[in-house]
Amino acid sequence: DAKTTQPPSMDxxxxxxxxxxxxxxxxxxNEYVYWYRQIHSQGPQYIIHGxxxxxxxxxASLIITEDRKSSTLILPHATLRDTAVYYCIVRVAWAxxxxxKLVFGKGMKLTVNP
Amino acid sequence: xxxxxxSPRHEVTExxxxxxxxxxxxxxxxxxxxxxxTMMRGLELLIYFNNNVPIDDSGMPEDRFSxxxxxxxxxxxxxxxxxxxxxxxxxxxxxxxxxxxxxxxxRLTVL
Numbered sequence: 001d002a003k004t005t006q007p008p009s010m011d012x013x014x015x016x017x018x019x020x021x022x023x024x025x026x027x028x029x030n031e032y033v034y035w036y037r038q039i040h041s042q043g044p045q046y047i048i049h050g051x052x053x054x055x056x057x058x059x060a061s062l063i064i065t066e067d068r069k070s071s072t073l074i075l076p077h078a079t080l081r082d083t084a085v086y087y088c089i090v091r092v093a094w095a096x097x098x099x100x101k102l103v104f105g106k107g108m109k110l111t112v113n114p
Numbered sequence: 115x116x117x118x119x120x121s122p123r124h125e126v127t128e129x130x131x132x133x134x135x136x137x138x139x140x141x142x143x144x145x146x147x148x149x150x151x152t153m154m155r156g157l158e159l160l161i162y163f164n165n166n167v168p169i170d171d172s173g174m175p176e177d178r179f180s181x182x183x184x185x186x187x188x189x190x191x192x193x194x195x196x197x198x199x200x201x202x203x204x205x206x207x208x209x210x211x212x213x214x215x216x217x218x219x220x221r222l223t224v225l
Contacts, residue, residue: 042218043118043205043207043216043217044207044216049212049213094209094211095212100145100147100159100164100170102159102214104156105156
């Protein structure tokens with residue numbers, strides 16, 4: 001699976017949009033970008049995933065650059081409950097035979113401030 | 115949907131004792147995973163099942179660890195005998211399509 005690079009931490013004001021970057025310059029054509037987060041003392045939580053088109057769900061939006069070398073997870077109106085470690089993972093989709101092993105790196109700590 | 119259910123949420127035991135962690139996956143999910151999380155090693159995949167059959171247990175640290183899935187709605191992770199270095203948070207997860215759904219975890223402390 002391709003390696004990802006995220007800043008170690010980021011702050012955001014409550015109510016503002018949080019834009020979380022991820023670099024994956026070695027991504028392969030069949031690899032997807034997944035985002036998970038882990039709120040303190042809880043299990044990781046799936047947020048969203050995408051291949052090349054922008055994706056949106058009830059939690060967030062995922063913007064992937066045209067060359068697919070980077071992406072941004074957008075939390076449109078951050079709340080205090082969004083404070084968590086966010087993980088950007090690049091891997092072949094399970095539906096396409098990707099490994100079942102989900103590898104979490106160090107992630108990025110997002111702190112939403114009142 | 116109740117989500118993935120794990121029990122107990124906290125377990126404190128003494129070295130040498132047997133520990134059994136339990137997991138109920140989300141109904142209809144055909145994959146089940148056991149992870150362990152520590153500050154030093156992060157989140158590690160221990161073993162996973164597909165349709166109740168163990169597929170890959172290469173992450174199980176030692177023979178002291180064993181996992182079973184007798185049916186689609188129940189799995190156990192057993193440590194016998196337990197050691198202080200087994201202290202960690204153990205997560206169970208189940209998968210449907212492209213998302214893994216994690217339980218709240220069991221915080222294990224071995225004294």
